[in-house]
Structures are given as structure tokens and as C-alpha cells.
Amino acid sequence: RLGADGGRRRFLARLGAEAGEPLDAFLAQALAWERAAAPSLQGFLHWLERGDVEIKREQEPGGGGAVRVMTVHGAKGMEAPVVFLPDTAQTPRVGTQLVWAPDGRMVLWPVRRDLWDPLSRRWREAAAARDRDEYRRLLYVAMTRAEDRLVVCGWRGRGEPPHDSWYAMAERGLESVPCEVEPAPGAQSEGEDVRVLRSAQTAAADRADGVVAAVVEEASPPPWLDAEAPRERALEPRPPARSGTARAPAAAARGERLHRCLQTWPEMPADMADDDRALVAAVVAAVRADPVFAPVFGAGARAEVPVAAPRPRPLSGRIDRLAVTTGAVLAVDFKSGAKPADGAPPPGEYVRQMAAYRGALRAVFPDRPVRCALVWIDGAALTPLDDRTLDEYAS
Numbered sequence: 174r175l176g177a178d179g180g181r182r183r184f185l186a187r188l189g190a191e192a193g194e195p196l197d198a199f200l201a202q203a204l205a206w207e208r209a210a211a212p213s214l215q216g217f218l219h220w221l222e223r224g225d226v227e228i229k230r231e232q233e234p235g236g237g238g239a240v241r242v243m244t245v246h247g248a249k250g251m252e253a254p255v256v257f258l259p260d261t262a263q264t265p266r267v268g269t270q271l272v273w274a275p276d277g278r279m280v281l282w283p284v285r286r287d288l289w290d291p292l293s294r295r296w297r298e299a300a301a302a303r304d305r306d307e308y309r310r311l312l313y314v315a316m317t318r319a320e321d322r323l324v325v326c327g328w329r330g331r332g333e334p335p336h337d338s339w340y341a342m343a344e345r346g347l348e349s350v351p352c353e354v355e356p357a358p359g360a361q362s363e364g365e366d367v368r369v370l371r372s373a374q375t376a377a378a379d380r381a382d383g384v385v386a387a388v389v390e391e392a393s394p395p396p397w398l399d400a401e402a403p404r405e406r407a408l409e410p411r412p413p414a415r416s417g418t419a420r421a422p423a424a425a426a427r428g429e430r431l432h433r434c435l436q437t438w439p440e441m442p443a444d445m446a447d448d449d450r451a452l453v454a455a456v457v458a459a460v461r462a463d464p465v466f467a468p469v470f471g472a473g474a475r476a477e478v479p480v481a482a483p484r485p486r487p488l489s490g491r492i493d494r495l496a497v498t499t500g501a502v503l504a505v506d507f508k509s510g511a512k513p514a515d516g517a518p519p520p521g522e523y524v525r526q527m528a529a530y531r532g533a534l535r536a537v538f539p540d541r542p543v544r545c546a547l548v549w550i551d552g553a554a555l556t557p558l559d560d561r562t563l564d565e566y567a568s
Contacts, residue, residue, distance in 0.1 A: 195247075211489045212481045215280075219273055245315045256319035261339035262327030265308065272296045305337070312339050344368070428509025431550050435507050436476040436493055455553035460505065463555055466546050468496040469505050482533040492530055493548075502534050502543045505555075512549040512556060519547055519556055521566065527558055528567040 184192050206217045241253070272281040272293045281293045289297070316323055325343045327334065334340045352368040427449070434441050434453050441450060461467045468474060474496040482488040496503040506527060513519055527545040534543045546557045 211487045215271070245311045248318050249314055252318055252320050254320045255322045257324045258315055258326065258339065260327050261325055261343070262329050262334040264335045264338050273300065275299060312342060428550060432507050432509055438470065452550065452553065456548060456550055459553045460548060460555050465544060465557065466503055466505060466555060468498055469494040469503050471496065480530055480533045482536065488529050488533055490530065497538065501541055502538045504530055504534060504543065505546045505548050507548045507550060509550050512552050512554040523547055524558060524562060525566040528563040531563055532567060
């Protein structure tokens with residue numbers, strides 16, 4: 174864990190301050206996945222592999238004499254006088270047997286090669302082709318990072334490097350140009366030869382004789398350049414939003430602040446305004462006065478509980494307060510607004526949300542009833558939702 178358990182601190186202690194950027198990028202990707210999709214470790218890993226997130230690093234001034242160990246992706250846009258590609262004699266291997274659709278929305282699992290159907294075979298071949306193209310593009314990026322000297326090397330096992338490895342591709346490229354052959358440096362490379370391609374980096378560029386300077390005729394500016402810009406038609410004012418949740422920015426910010434305080438109750442910020450503190454206390458008192466839902470602000474209750482379900486509709490959300498007792502499961506959701514007028518039903522989207530939460534909780538706690546309610550912050554009121562109402566929105 175990278176948070177309170179000290180994982181991030183241990184990463185930085187071992188790898189240095191530069192590890193902070195990729196850690197921050199990884200956490201940002203995890204949060205983005207959590208907001209956009211249902212929780213799935215396999216889906217998140219596939220999305221991460223297929224993503225194009227790159228961490229841009231700046232060229233450090235005065236960094237001469239230092240050695241930087243970087244991935245090719247991290248080195249994009251940077252250069253160095255001497256660049257080593259130390260692991261080019263092996264090809265990357267994909268360790269999963271899953272076959273993902275090109276759009277990433279479906280996955281197949283052909284257990285053995287002889288069980289591959291035409292669709293999974295076509296998807297696998299398309300994915301392999303994309304991986305090969307990306308592998309070659311990265312070789313170009315890696316080789317062009319060198320300003321003066323590039324060393325392509327790698328560890329070789331009993332056999333020759335694979336035909337499609339970076340080492341083999343670089344070696345085939347050097348076969349078509351005149352190279353020098355020199356003994357490899359180092360005691361462990363005794364008897365080995367290396368190909369060396371040298372070129373004069375400071376030679377003057379060849380200039381052809383009789384270069385004719387191109388004459389560009391002066392073009393007259395288009396007529397619209399000096400014309401007066403047409404007047405834009407004034408937009409008609411938008412009608413007032415019908416939703417009762419539309420609020421001014423200041424009110425929305427206050428509602429979010431009160432929402433967080435109710436989630437973390439009884440802990441509240443020391444600089445909290447007195448009227449906000451009194452409103453939070455009134456909301457808690459209103460809920461605890463209800464004999465059914467009082468446990469959601471009691472001992473053992475939890476805040477911000479993640480909930481997910483794949484069926485009947487994909488669901489990924491967070492329950493504001495949850496209490497599990499021996500007789501029932503209690504879930505409440507805070508709403509930054511006033512309670513509807515007496516006799517008026519709550520907004521349908523709110524009831525549909527709680528119906529989805531109830532369905533997920535029933536799958537986890539099939540042995541006890543699940544009770545749901547809405548808590549209105551403005552006015553400090555509680556609206557229990559009966560099963561009949563929730564059933565209508567669950568269908």
C-alpha cells in the first residue's frame with residue numbers, strides 16, 4: 174500500500190525522489206479507473222497496459238557526470254552524450270492467456286491453443302501486431318536519445334538472440350553499412366567481437382554547387398483580413414434548471430464541505446464555522462432520533478463504503494454511511510439540499526441510486542433485510558425509503 178502503511182516512503186527511500194512521479198501517475202490512473210469503471214483488477218491492469226500515459230521528464234541542467242537509469246518511455250524528449258541499451262537480446266513476453274477485444278470491453282479466455290476459435294485468434298493476432306509495432310517504435314526512440322555514442326548490448330543465453338529482438342534488428346541494420354569490427358571490452362567478453370559504426374560528428378555539411386535561392390512572390394492578404402468582424406447574435410438566457418440539485422458555486426462548495434463532515438463524524442475541522450457545526454449536529458441528532466437508522470452514527474458504523482455489482486446493471490459507487498447490525502443492514506446517503514415538501518416523493522434518480530445500493534448489499538448480506546434512507550442536510554431531515562418504492566425503481 175502506498176498510503177498510510179508507508180509503502181510510498183519505502184519506495185522513495187530505495188529508488189530515490191525520481192520515483193515520486195511514476196507513483197503519483199499510477200495513483201492518478203487508479204483513481205481514474207475507480208471513477209470510470211466497475212472495480213476489476215484484471216480490467217484495470219489491461220487498461221493500464223494499453224494506456225498511453227507518459228511521464229514527461231525535464232532535462233536536468235548541469236547533469237554532466239551523472240548516470241540516469243530510465244525506461245524508454247521516461248526518456249522521451251531527452252538526450253544524453255552516451256546512451257546504453259543494456260537489455261536488448263530478449264523480447265518482452267506477455268504472461269496472460271486472456272484475449273481482449275480491440276475496444277477493451279470484452280475478454281475471452283481460450284484455455285489451450287487448440288481451442289482457439291476464429292474470433293479469439295483474430296483478436297490475439299491483432300494484439301500481437303500492435304505490440305510488435307510499439308516494440309519497434311520504442312527501439313527508434315531509444316536509439317535517437319544518444320547525442321554522440323550509442324551502445325547496444327544485452328545478455329545472451331545459450332542460443333542466439335531472438336530474430337525480432339532489438340539486438341538482432343540493430344545487428345541486421347549494421348550489416349548493410351561499412352562497420353569496423355573490434356574486440357569486445359571486458360574480461361567476460363574475451364573472444365567476442367563487436368561491430369562499431371563511426372561517423373564524423375563535427376564535419377561540415379556537404380553543400381551542392383549552384384544552389385538557387387527560391388523567390389517567393391509576395392501574396393496579397395485575403396479580403397477578410399481587413400474586414401470588420403460580424404456581430405455575434407446574443408445567446409438567449411438559459412431557463413432555470415428544473416432539478417432541485419442545481420446550486421450556486423458557493424452553496425455547492427458548502428454542501429460538499431458539510432457532506433465530508435457527516436462522513437467523518439464525530440471528527441470535524443477545527444476551523445469549521447459555528448453555523449455549519451450546528452447544522453451537522455442537527456443532522457446527526459435527526460438520524461439518531463430514528464429508532465431504525467440510529468446505528469449509522471453509532472459504534473461500528475462505516476463511512477464512504479465502496480460498493481460494486483456486475484448485474485443486472487454494472488454498479489460502482491460509495492455508500493455515505495453504512496451500519497451492519499444483527500437484525501438489518503442500514504445504508505444512508507446524504508443529499509445537499511432541502512427535503513421535498515410534505516407528501517412529495519424524493520427525486521427519482523436518488524431513489525434509483527439507493528435501489529441499486531440495496532441490490533448490491535442484498536447479495537453480500539442475504540440473511541438480513543437491507544434498509545435505505547436519504548438524509549437531507551438543509552433542514553436536517555431523514556426520509557426512509559420503503560421496499561415497495563425501491564422495488565419500483567429496481568425493476
